[in-house]
Amino acid sequence: MSTTRTRTRVEDVCPTSGLCPICVKECPVLCEVSLSAFRGREALYPDPNMFGNSTAGALKDYGLDWSHFNIQARLLGAFGIKEDSDLAIFPNVDVETSVGGVPLKIPVMIGAYGSTDVARQNWDGLAIGGALSGIIVTIGENVCGMDVETRIEKGKVVHSRELKRRVEAFRKFWDGQYGDVAVQTNVEDQRLGVDIYAISKLEVNIIERKWGQGAKAIGGEVRVGDLQKAILLKKRGYIVIPDPEDTEVQEAFKQGVFKTFERHSRVGMP
Numbered sequence: 338m339s340t341t342r343t344r345t346r347v348e349d350v351c352p353t354s355g356l357c358p359i360c361v362k363e364c365p366v367l368c369e370v371s372l373s374a375f376r377g378r379e380a381l382y383p384d385p386n387m388f389g390n391s392t393a394g395a396l397k398d399y400g401l402d403w404s405h406f407n408i409q410a411r412l413l414g415a416f417g418i419k420e421d422s423d424l425a426i427f428p429n430v431d432v433e434t435s436v437g438g439v440p441l442k443i444p445v446m447i448g449a450y451g452s453t454d455v456a457r458q459n460w461d462g463l464a465i466g467g468a469l470s471g472i473i474v475t476i477g478e479n480v481c482g483m484d485v486e487t488r489i490e491k492g493k494v495v496h497s498r499e500l501k502r503r504v505e506a507f508r509k510f511w512d513g514q515y516g517d518v519a520v521q522t523n524v525e526d527q528r529l530g531v532d533i534y535a536i537s538k539l540e541v542n543i544i545e546r547k548w549g550q551g552a553k554a555i556g557g558e559v560r561v562g563d564l565q566k567a568i569l570l571k572k573r574g575y576i577v578i579p580d581p582e583d584t585e586v587q588e589a590f591k592q593g594v595f596k597t598f599e600r601h602s603r604v605g606m607p
């Protein structure tokens with residue numbers, strides 16, 4: 338049985354297509370190819386039922402990975418500190434750096450954790466850990482747009498409890514010197530004025546413009562299991578599939594024909 342609960346009729350499949358070498362008309366099992374034939378683009382999202390409670394690994398065998406390398410370290414002499422055995426000791430190792438004028442205690446930036454449930458649910462650990470470590474933590478796209486309690490006036494965000502919570506969680510443990518919290522903005526965020534809100538009301542110092550999409554090759558980037566929320570998101574400018582304002586779609590949703598809407602955001606252009 339595969340990750341997506343499919344299987345093939347025989348084990349010796351074609352490596353490039355995934356098809357059984359002899360694909361039969363009256364096949365008794367559901368394979369990836371037949372699943373895709375039945376469900377189309379829906380099959381791009383591996384397991385919608387686990388949305389918010391899972392993260393992604395990968396099956397692909399690249400033929401070469403980091404486990405094939407061994408770093409045989411040597412320690413001889415000292416760099417960046419006097420060659421003195423009493424000074425060149427472990428606690429004095431300094432790996433500080435800076436990015437865009439922001440000093441970092443260790444050369445790490447993490448993100449971007451946006452509007453997905455898994456990011457929202459795990460934000461405190463990420464933000465507090467990042468603040469204590471002196472690194473940059475980036476709040477991802479769509480946080481304001483996906484927050485149903487966000488107040489929007491004349492098309493612009495004037496209050497978002499969720500974005501405020503995220504910034505404050507970092508700042509509470511931040512030393513005010515190393516690292517910082519950044520806010521990423523995509524097309525919809527910019528249209529909703531999230532950058533202006535973050536800078537002017539939450540005193541955020543770093544805005545990251547999102548050009549293109551990152552880990553979005555899976556298609557429906559967020560699943561919405563609530564009809565009213567799907568309608569709200571469409572009204573806020575998101576692409577919601579299928580159309581939650583279509584009465585036939587609404588009826589099908591209520592009857593359980595499908596359980597979640599897909600919410601897509603647009604691709605930013607540099």
Ligand code: SF4
Pocket residue numbers: 344345346347355356357359360361364365366367368369370371
């Ligand atoms: S549909 Fe074809 S490729 Fe898929 S499991 Fe059946 S025989 Fe194999």
